[in-house]
């Protein structure tokens with residue numbers, strides 16, 4: 001493939017000291033779309049004193065994402081974010097990142113995801129059993145509760161019991177404060193400044209930490225040899241490590257401790273047989289939880305909204321669910337057969353990518369499109385802008401899952417669609433999230449339609465792109481064919 005040369009042009013003039021920060025802070029999506037539409041594929045601008053470069057061409061985006069491991073540092077995203085993630089894989093670089101990624105990745109590899117699939121469908125069936133004809137539900141809240149249930153059960157098995165709700169609420173508070181800080185002056189405030197919202201964040205994180213450390217301690221000490229599900233789980237222990245069971249117990253992924261993510265993290269050891277410390281297990285578990293539930297629930301919320309106003313897409317979905325599932329709940333093996341369902345998820349992730357930006361700071365020697373990027377430059381690319389680029393997605397705001405037909409005439413270039421990022425730092429949970437979104441959607445859509453109002457919801461930006469208003473879904477039971 002021919003290299004597209006990188007020819008950066010200056011973007012809009014900024015203010016002294018602040019640069020383009022006010023315009024970016026007011027609405028980053030509008031600001032970044034303007035950079036592409038008015039200036040081109042590679043635009044220089046400044047965020048406060050930081051020299052920045054915004055990329056819009058898929059080839060430059062691919063090259064940037066692929067070279068981050070060696071040629072870029074993480075952009076500082078402030079004190080608040082780190083209170084949730086600690087020093088986990090998402091905030092590490094270099095050898096430390098490679099070690100942690102190597103330890104966490106096996107916990108979410110496809111074979112494991114197969115096991116979590118039954119928890120996913122089981123959780124969706126419990127939601128379906130609650131919904132009643134004509135009932136009005138808050139779509140975002142329902143999807144958040146559902147993905148929270150999936151992530152907590154896949155992380156901790158059934159051990160949380162009735163503490164799950166308090167923990168979910170603590171995480172919601174923490175995420176809210178972090179979202180607000182990422183958009184405002186909080187990004188630049190040092191950690192010792194304690195605003196009221198920062199105190200709320202610290203309280204919420206303390207609640208989460210106490211519970212997660214309790215669970216880690218209980219597993220390491222072998223306390224409570226019987227899980228809440230009554231299964232024994234310590235039989236295979238040697239020298240304080242939990243050994244995988246060989247008798248097949250827990251294979252169903254239905255909340256058994258043997259196969260939950262926490263067990264996987266406690267079992268993990270690097271090449272020198274060093275396990276993760278308790279603090280490292282906490283950081284990875286809480287990061288998987290935070291990174292893994294609201295992203296997927298946001299995607300599902302937008303999917304219901306898009307489906308509600310697209311009767312033809314919805315009718316094809318009904319046909320597929322009836323044909324492939326014939327009235328039974330889906331299993332992980334159906335995932336590959338549910339082509340249209342997968343295309344719906346893919347197209348929704350295009351129009352409303354939950355994560356909207358990736359940025360990193362160039363080190364000495366960073367090169368893009370044959371041009372040296374000066375060290376210290378923050379390089380940015382945005383899923384929102386790229387996914388709505390009319391060069392690759394004609395009529396970009398139209399919801400058309402058929403764009404992703406295997407024989408579609410329009411060739412979509414690599415990295416024109418990258419909701420999960422790319423390169424070696426791409427989302428560790430991409431497979432988990434895609435299987436989860438398809439199985440939750442298939443389970444619920446098989447039994448219900450949701451008539452969502454308002455039909456056209458405005459969006460707002462925090463950590464993720466969310467609907468700015470509550471979406472009310474009127475439940476309609478689908479007659480079984």
Ligand code: HEM
Nearest residue numbers: 089090291292295296355420421422425426427428429433
């Ligand atoms: C629709 C759902 C999801 C979306 C849109 C999403 C998106 C992303 C994006 C854009 C990144 C940054 C990638 C990059 O820098 O190239 C990321 C990283 C990450 N995601 Fe996800 N994610 C989702 C679900 C999940 C799930 C379910 C999990 C865990 C089970 C997860 C765990 C992580 C972790 C740990 C990282 C950091 C990886 C690293 O830095 O090495 N995500 N995700």
